[in-house]
Amino acid sequence: MKRLLIAGFVLVAGCNAQEQANQAQAPGNQVMPSAETRTAGLGEPIGREQALTLMKERHEKMEEIGDALKVISRQLKGDSPDLAQVRQNAEIMATLAPQVPGWFPPGTGPDVGKTEAKAEIWQKPEDFTAKARGFAEAATAFRTAAQGNDLAAMRAAQGNVGKTCKACHDPYREEH
Secondary structure (H helix, E strand, O other): OHHHHHHHHHHHHHOOHHHHHOOEEOHHHOEEOOHHHHHOOOOOOOOHHHHHHHHHHHHHHHHHHHHHHHHHHHHHHOOOOOHHHHHHHHHHHHHHHHHHHHHOOOOOOOOOOOOOEOOHHHHOHHHHHHHHHHHHHHHHHHHHHHOOOOHHHHHHHHHHHHHHHHHHHHHHEOOO
């Protein structure tokens, strides 16, 4: 029930029902944001209670992405990676990545509560959204590579994911 309530806040905060209805189904059963969603910026401000709830959820989901990346990295550094673990974590990452822009609506910045997100996210929403979209595309490409057995392709795709993380974290995430 708690997850449903939080999911509802995320949907209200990040997109509206029409945008969701317009989403197109992509290969691999991943729902990709519509063109309207991808260019709409970060949406309308939300109330403080919703903001704090969303900020907590955002932190947890970002941690989930980070944990998935750690497992993937650890596995792909070895000579005989556990491909089941790689694939499972690729799925987690590819599922969560398109949701990232919806986790940062106006009213969820450092002026509201504790966050590693810099105020620049809300000052440059188009750039942030573009970088988040790049991450989602790289995560999807990695998931596709992970479905095969070509370790070199997986490692290359993982490198691209890392580049998209850095491209967003450098300007938009506080050092910790």
